[in-house]
Amino acid sequence: MKQFISFVNKEFRHIFRDKRTMLLLLGMPVVQMILFGFAITTEVRNINICTPQTWNYDPQIRIMEGFAANPYFNITGTIGNSQEIDEVFREGKADLVIVLDAQRTNPAIQLIADATDPNTAITEVAYATRIIHEAQQVAVTAIPQGQIIPNVRMLYNPQMKSAYNFVPGVMGLILMLICAMMTSISIVREKEMGTMELLLVSPVKPFSIILSKAVPYFVISTANMLIIILLAVYLLHVPLVGSMIWLSIISWIYILVCLSLGLLISTVAQTQVAAMLISGVMLMMPALLLSGMIYPVENMPAILEGVSCIIPARWYIAAVKKLMIQGLEITYVAKEVAILLLMASFLLTVSLKKFSLRLQ
Amino acid sequence: MITVENLTKSYGEVEALKDISFHIDAGKIFGIIGPDGAGKTTLFRILTTLMMADSGQATVDGLDVVKDFARIRHCIGYMPGRFSLYQDLTVEENLHFYASVFNTSIKENYYLVQDIYKQIEPFKKRRAGDLSGGMKQKLALSCALIHRPKALMLDEPTTGVDPVSRKEFWSMLQRLKEQGITILVSTPYMDEATKCDHIALMQKGRLLSVDTPERIVAAYPDVLYAVTGDNNYRLLCKLKENKEVKMCYISGESLRVIFHKNNVPAIEGVEIRQVAPTIEDCFIQLMQ
């Protein structure tokens, strides 16, 4: 036991003495949260629109007022004739242009959007349509018989904030990065430095070498998880509706998966650079792209969806969404927990088997 | 203490060890002398149980290096070729760590490392990476000794270390030997051979000779002459064409020459005197 404690001690010293790594480890979650929270957001704001010069009739004026009052839209100019439409798009003055036929009392409204970024364009049009609808609803006091107007409720995320989606994603990403990349690097560093040779000729059991590497990163990961949750709740106002205990437990299982992945990488890689590349390319990229954090898994082609099944981050992110945002009971994430547990035991067995008692 | 029988090891097509056999008596300093690529490190790795030989056997303190590897790991101290301590830990932390790895403490075995550790103790709060070459080496030796090993295996401990530190290092080994520790040490420097009780000359995975340095020198078959002139290079060219000369090469400030049938010709302006061969001369002779 004393042996083990001094091992863990040593690992902590390695981490604390390397100021840059330390900063990276603790600064990264904060930076990522702020980046995703404020800079990289899938919400569309500050939409520049150009409107017709004249709004004559009642519903048109109300529509106009609707746009002017809406915080998501900025009216940046007016359009006199159809030639000017191309012009404002080219000059970047407008993301969206509203055109109407002023001659009729019940005017046809045309929305012209810059669809270079299709997702943004669709969202802009949807916002605009809603404003137009609302304006009309006020106008038509009595709903004509037979007309069905859907009553929409956005469950769990009534304001459609993207933070609800990316907070679980960032958790999955950061924990993966810290656990897998850092453990693999720290083991490979000992190989590179030659200290592994000395440890192997000592009576230390390989299992305790590995365990002692895991402990510090386990602690740091837990700290990071708490930082992310705190930032999410107090800075980005994402509610924590589910049980904190279950959230922690499932995170620890996920951390275990990542630690074993890191271990597996360390048995393959011979240099720190190789370890970094392998964890970067083989772990980070798929976790970023295929986990459902950015692109919904359901929209992927069948092959990629299949691939995403073996990505631990996918299951973890799904579970966190259910637990944290939806506030579901643990029974609803049984599948995710089971898959993660299975992955952890498989990876741990393989990597412990591969961790050699001797040099190659 | 250590026996090696018919050890062979290859990496792919490269044969690192070819049928190596020798034994080392307890309480002796045994030197493995050979250039880079001779197979010294491979031999050390097999004896320290880090690697398995393709064939052949080896024992350390009566324990088989394959079957009893766990027990051997308790009773040997190993210093790998490169400096293998934690550069970001302090001197004291390194020693403390290695003591705890072997389930012992600095206090318990302090008497053993005292001699060496005292010299670096003033810098015990300094990080190992900031030490000079000689001090690093002392720290590494202290760490290898802290669990009171029966046998010490030092792979090229003096490579890249300045002459003063090298000399100090060899006298430290002498004192450890007096405490009854068996020492296996390798070096590429021929001049260090005389510091060992027994030496094995090694080249390209083979042993050229295993004996005491004195007996290896005594077994030199030819009479060796030192030849000195004004311009050694021109002299060398001239001697190479001389039919009386069996072999000649540069050695420091003079040339070493072996004459056929020991017929020493008189050459003008050239000083010729008989000299005793060194281990280096023996190595060259054995290589041919």
Next chain:
Amino acid sequence: MDYAIIVEELTKRFGRFTAVDSISFEVKKGEIFGFLGANGAGKTTAMRMLCGLSIPTSGKGSVAGFDIMNQTEYIKRNIGYMSQRFSLYEDLTVWENLRFFAAIYGIKDKEIERRGVRVLQELNFYEERNTLVKDLPLGWKQKLAFSTAIFHRPGIVFLDEPTGGVDPLTRRQFWELIYQTADSGITIFVTTHYMDEAEYCNRVSIMVNGRIEALGSPANLKQQYHAESMDNVFQQLARV
């Protein structure tokens, strides 16, 4: 007498620390000069100044006829350098290495071809010209590295521990090559802390704590310090 290196009261300070403390010496053309000292004695700093990589704090000197204060670019063009650690690209072939280093010094392709073939033939390497350097034995690599370092016919070649770790026979052959080069008029400047390497030099200087404490031929120094080997001379000086 022609001098390849002349140095007078050369000093280099880093802040308050004096790495090289007012050293003076000359190296004759075609001489094999050993530059000895323990780790941290100031050898590397002094050599960097001679190679034009670092500007002295004070003092003056010339290397291959160029001033070490303000003609460092000319110095670099007229010296060769070989270190034990880095000398050749392992993943390039013998010929590619030779061509690359020759091209750095601005030698024309035709000239490289002509001289390269001759150099390789002299070393008996011609058959191996398309072999990757990493597949060569250590002794061959060193010879090749040396030939590459003198390929552009520099006035002086700096060797940093050139024969560490090779077997005695290869080492002898290597020194033969060095002697041959010196005989052709190229000055050889060897830095090392292996005293048996020092014995091969015409003259050696021993640096201790930034100063040159001894200078002379190995035989003279041994006599002066009543020592039977250079190692012993060094021990006496470095212990002070």
